[in-house]
Amino acid sequence: MTAVVAAVDVGGTRMKAALVDREGREVVTLTRPTPAALDVPGALVRAVAETVAALREAAADLSGHVGPEDAVGRADPTAPEDAVGDTPEVVAAGVVVPGIVDDVRGVAVWASNLGWRDLPVTAPLSELLGMPVALGHDVRAGLRAEVAWGAAAGSRNVLFIPLGTGIAGALMLDGHVVAADGWAGEIGHVVVEPEGLPCPCGQRGCLETVASAAAVARAYAARTAGRGGAPLDAEAVAGLVRAGDADAAAVWDHAVTALARSLVMMTTATGVDHILVGGGLAQSGETLLAPLREAVHASLTFQREPRIERARLGERAGCLGAACLAWDVA
Ligand SMILES: [Zn+2]
Known part of the structure; x- marks a missing residue:
């Protein structure tokens, strides 16, 4: 019987x-929608336990019935047939x-978009599932997965920075992922423009108000307001940058400049020599990375220059990171 772990990445809209x-x-x-009202005591633990049960059912019969809202698949076509043919034994959950x-x-302390405060997860979920359980932060765990199975293999000093709806960050220094009781890595809420736009966190001009995928889309919409165009996402703005559109280029430069300044600050303060850029904005590839490398290079004097690359695991990083944490406690 193949030993496996159950990994669950609870996001704002999808699990x-x-x-x-x-x-x-x-x-x-x-993949299933994140249930509403996860801030109610016990709701998060129940939602995860139900998801683990659904995974087990799906494993027992991949062609069997699943809920209509569930999208079930065999993700890795390179997985050996026998890993699918027998029923895997779940030895831990992350x-x-x-x-x-x-x-x-093992406590989910606070999440702005999910509304919870101080939810105990590890102990009640472990009791419910009857197996060891690990809880972690989606981006820190994603960095663990990039080190184990992705773009950061062999690196010891890494910054992983997904640029999505918001911006979070995870740091590995001297081979250890830094957590600081959960408070490390909030690079998205470092103020880069004190007179800038208000951020949901209460400050103004946070990096994520300038350089997240959502911020790029908003900035382009604001700049071209009144011209009657349909709203574009960051990927479409990147396409316009490649096509030579002046408005898109101005928005893009603004984001790249702010991002480069933050990466130089992080490099100087922490000594990372490898930066993995992920999230929606990284899907533009070299449209983002080439000017970003150039801007970072131009700002460095004595510092060790970091290698700046795209993260490899994409939107699976969090889930695979949960698996890394689960294997730690299995
Ligand atoms: Zn903020």
Whole structure:
């Protein structure tokens, strides 16, 4: 029987889950909407337990019935047939959530878009599932997965910075992912423009109000307002940058400049020599990375220059990171 762990990434809108073997292969995957009202005591633990049960069912019969809202698949076509043919044994579970997470106490401390405060996860979920459970932060765990199975293999001093709806960050220094009781890595809320736009966190001009995928889309919409065009996402703005559109280029430069300044600050303060850019904005590839490398290079004097690359695991990073945490406690 193949030993696997159950991995669940609880996001603002979707829960991504998988059964993952020792080599990081997703034997079964499942995506379902994140239920409402997860701030009610017990709701998060119940939602995760139900997801783990659904993963087990899906593993027992991949062609069997699943809920209409579930998307189940066999994610990795390179996984050996026997990993699918027998029913995998789930030996531990890993859960990752956004926001402030106390991995040591196993408590989801705070998440702005999910509304919870101080939810105990590890102890009640472990009791419910009858197996060891680990809780972690989605981006810190994603960095663990990039180190184990992705673009950061062999690196010891890494910054992982997904640029999506918001911006979070995770740091590995001297081979250790830094958590600081859950408070490390909030690079998206470092103020880069004190007179800038208000941020949901209460400050003005946070990096994520300038350089997240959502911010780029908003800035382009604001700049071209009144011209009657349909709203574009960041990927479409990147396409216009490549096509030589002046408005898109101005918005893009603004974001790249702010991002480069933040990366130089992080490089100087922490000594990272490898930066993995992820999230929606990174899908533009070299449209983002080439000017970003140039701007960072131009700002450095004595510092060790970091290698700046795209993260490899994409939107699976959090789920695979949850698997890394689960294997730690299995
Ligand atoms: Zn902020």
